[in-house]
Amino acid sequence: MAAGYNTISMGSGRSEFHPRKPRPDLEDYMKEAGQKVLEQIGGAEHVDECMVANFIASRYNKQANLAAFFPYIDQGLAYKPCIRVEGACATGGLGLVTGIRSVLAETADVVLVVGVEVQNSVKAVYGADILAAAGYYKERKQGHAHFFPGKFSDRAGAYFSKYGREKTRQAMAMWYRNAIENARLCPTAQEFENKTGELEELAFTEPNPKMFVDHLNVYDCSKVSDGASAIAILSEEGLKRCGIQKKDVVEITGMGQAEYDLTQPPKDPVSLDTTRVAVKKALDMAGITIDDLATVECHDCFTIAAILAVEAMGFAETGKGPDFILQGNTSRNGKIPFNTTGGLIGWGHPTGATGVHQAVTIWEQLTKRAGGAQIKIPRNKPYGLSVNMGGDDKTLVSLVYKKT
Amino acid sequence: MNYIEKLENVTVLGAAGKMGSGILLLTALEMLNQKLKPENKDKQFVLYAMDVSNAGLAGLLEYIKEQGIKYAEKNIVGLRKAYASRKDLVDNEEIIRQFASDLTALVRTGTRIEPAFESRIIFEAVSEQPDLKLDLLLTINRNSRQQPWFFSNTSAIPIAWLDERAGLMGRIMGVHFYNPPAVQKLLEVVKTETTNPELSYFVTEYLKNLGKIFVPSYDVAGFIGNGYFMRDIMFAETLVNQLQKDFTFSQSLYMVNKISQDFLIRPMGIFQLVDYVGIDVVQFIMSVMNSYSENEKIHSPLIDKFMELNIRGGQNPDGSQKDGFFQYKNGKMISLYDTGKRRYLQPEEYAGIGDTHLGPLPHSWQPWKKLVREKDKEGVLNVYFNELKSSPHPGATMAVEYLKKFREIGTGLVKNKVAFKFEDVNSVLTKGFHHVYGPVNSYF
Known part of the structure; x- marks a missing residue:
């Protein structure tokens, strides 16, 4: 590419x-x-x-x-x-x-x-109807007004119940902060001009179930x-x-695609199983492990989706994603920088473009074209990974990119 | 008779007006929200929108529909649950359209008063003419078999006067919405000594369901809001007159408006606010208040002068500002009327001299728009008012004088038994007029 x-x-x-x-x-x-x-x-x-x-x-x-x-x-x-x-x-x-x-x-x-x-x-209220087409239409009537925030709110609620709310919310807030701080380094990012001082404080805004969903606030969500x-x-x-x-190119060394039944609910609400399968396929095809990666672009349509993705990729055990994030591992100077131009929450999520944007970002990073958002690519880690998710962990595409 | 039974048949008088249409909308929303509850699904709600203006009524249903759509868009989370049994409504859009359609279907428009004879609740929002109000109340009360409850939106006329003259026997209460009713959260409610307590229970429930907040006021003409506002206008006029000893009319009016907006950190200058309310409306309120005032003259020669010039302010049907003391473009003041030159002057003819005389704003000054979002308003205002008090500039000196008068008016409202307590006055000023501080405070 x-x-x-x-x-x-x-x-x-x-x-x-x-x-x-x-x-x-x-x-x-x-x-x-x-x-x-x-x-x-x-x-x-x-x-x-x-x-x-x-x-x-x-x-x-x-x-x-x-x-x-x-x-x-x-x-x-x-x-x-x-x-x-x-x-x-x-x-x-x-x-x-x-x-x-x-x-x-x-x-x-x-x-x-x-x-x-x-x-x-x-308007977003009508956009929610349109985006709901990414789910099973026969679930729409029973679904939330904000259909996908509702789906991932349910996942967040299940995660809170199983692994604790406080630390998970802290990790979600940190994810938001990282996303905005990274976006501030990329002139094309939707949040490039975000000057808010207290990002984590904002991210801790209590969800308002009367107007939105039970377990997420608007800062937990990617924008329109x-x-x-x-x-x-x-x-x-x-x-x-x-x-x-x-x-000036990156080589595609791994490609993983996976689908799961659109008519079925997730097998486990605290796990992104299809993501796990797609990433494994891509890494196996490339013949590498996550330890060989210099950067990851993951599908953080919601902060909880990022935590679940970190676990599905194998960076943390199930239930330990929040610790991994809170230790700073996913920040731009961390062990494995994620979403270096802000991801879906910080850079933006023009849905059909997002997977391509992930590829462009990794190409920029591996070929040193990322400008102010450039991270260090270690010589012994010449790989990048993208994970692009459609629906509630239904359609997955994961690619491994190698610096040439 | 319970709340729902009373709400089943309501008339809004003056429904095509600015206040009436807002009250109509709020009542329609409350009716529909009640009807959407399973226990009320078989109830039949009817809302009569009465007005003398056919032209006004013509646009009313469209207004209700548009506002219904906006309301439904904002409240879609709850509405999906309310329409859960309607299997044909799946998308948000379908539910929103249905809600707007159901809302509009509640409203029957008309220019004849007879339908009101069937209503159990009458909201009265016609213009502030005591005889007109009285005539309508008398007619409905005489012809109705419902023993209706009357809620008057008057901002000036004592409720006891209406009660007594119309022979309502305590079936009336003042429910004074602020403009625009659909947006403004605050209301003043006025009970008389004879008001039936059931009306009060109804209003409390009705306003609570609409998410409104209210303050009680004694039944004194003008109540708290206009009791403050009219006196503020009168004081502003005295400052204009004082300044006219050294400056032109336009320069003087500009300076007082600027002091009341910028130096006092208010959302609008006093004369801009008069334009917003309407010079004619202010004149009318003053005349009504004055007729009930024994020891104080409520009157403004300046307002009279502009009325003589047929400059009335107020808003166009599309919500844009009509010309008054100021001329407006896209909601912004662009020029000021000079009564001597009989034309609107450009800012260079008055602003420069005015600004120079007033002098700079204190260093810690923040515009109202910024201060309303400030978390520590009290801290900021303490610093600001201390600076203001120690500033040697004429603008600051006049602002301090204005603030003292502001406090005097506020405390006077309690002393003269218009408001029950200082907190109520502060609530009206902060929540109704959107000031960042009330007149009774520790700043000055």
Whole structure:
């Protein structure tokens, strides 16, 4: 992978954002991100195939058939094969693996992947209806008004009951602080301009079940975001064609995909089993362990999801995720820096783009392009890992990236 | 008769007005929230919206629908539970639309008074004309078989006067909403010596369910809110007159407005607040209060002068501010009317000289918008008022004088048995007028 690009993650918190003023739309974000990748790979003529990862523009924007926006990005993409993929919040990850499979199948040497979502087209209360499509629709009636916050609130409640509330809430607060502090280092992050002094104090705001959910407050949740991320997937032949040097790419050495039955509740509310399976597959394929990783981008749609992900990846035993986080291990100077530009909570979560954004972030870190957000990549740990989750631990994509 | 039975049939008089439409909305919300409870599902709630303005009534249902949608959006967590038995309503959007539809369905609009004869509760929110109010109350009471309870939104007329003249035998209470009723949390409630206690129980339940807070007031014309406000206007006018010895009218009015907003850290200057309420409304309230005032003249020649010039302030139907003492653009003051030159002047014609004379604000000053979010308001205000008191500049000196008068008005309301206690006066000022401190305090 090479030539990544992220647009701004637009939404509340960005000074450019005003809900009543015109903003860029789907095609604008796709064009910005797509063109920036094309510039880095020498133009549209080098591209064999395109993937657009978008969860649900047909409802947020009343727009479908997004693959046909590729020629709008660049006329040089006209008549090339383009595909739109969808897998809820793991859509971006699915876009990447679909592109990777094309390269592995030798049907393409250069694949342009663009992830995009524009969600501020509706108020959050209606966005909750749209996002609920990532769950089982027949559960919608019984579900919470804020459907997914409700799902993860239930998980948080179960976790509190089993392992204790106080320490878990402390870890959730620390996760929030890390996310915002990391986002402040990345100019495209939605929370880049967040100047709040007492982040952890804010994160300890008591949940208000009357207006929101039982066990989470709004700071435990990723925000509503618009934006796009794009990256190129290239074979060795593709790299030569585009004139890209090895030092500027990351190699995909592991890929793990897993699905779980959408109609079924989690087997265990305090465990992300599908995440565990996908990560194991990716690490096994790469032939590494978590000890070889220099950085991780995990799907922290909610702070409790981050704790559960830390455990599912194997960094901490079940029930010990909060300790691992509270010891500072996941902070940018810790043992294993997580979500170095803020993750979903700090950088933003334009759903279809998120998986691609994770890939771009790891590519930036491993190729030393992360600017103010750059972390140290140890020589003996040249790997990064991304985990992109769709629904309540239903659709999972995990990738292992290696510095070349 | 219990709370629900009383609430089943309600009339709002003056429903198309600014206050009436707000009371109508709140009552509709309370009715629907009650109806959505399983035990009330078979009850039939009816809300008559009466007004003389057909044009006003025409837009009323749309207003109720829009506000219903906003309410439902905010309260969707509870509404999903309330509509849980409706299997056809799955998405938030479907529930929100149903709620707005159900809310609108409660309301029947009309210009004729007869439907009110069936109502058990009458909210009266017509304009502050004693004879008009009296006529409506008399007519309904004479023709109704329901022995209705009357709740008057008057902000000036004594309730006992209405009770006695309309022969209501204690079936009336003052329930004075602040503008806009749907937003403002505070109300003043007024009982007379003969008010039936059941009315008080009803109002307590009704306001509690709406999330409102209320302070009791003695039945004295103007009650606490206008008792303070009218006297504040009158004092501001005396300051304008004093300043006019050395400055033009516009410069003087600008300075007093600035002192009352910036130096006193209030959300609006006193004359901006008059524009917001309406110069005509203020004149009317003063005249009503004055007619009941034995020892004090409640009157403002300045208000009269602007009324003679047909400059009335108040708001347009879309909520935008009409021109008054000031001219407004997008809600901001852009110019000030000069009664001598008979035109609005640009700021360069009055602000520079005014600002220079007033001098700087104390170093620790914070704008109202910032101070309302401050956790340690008391600490900040202590420092600020100490600086203000020691400042040699005329602006600070006049502000201290203004604050002393503010305190005098506040304590006078208790002394003259308008308010029951100082805390009630402070509550009205902080929760109704959104000041960051009340007149009775330890700062000055």
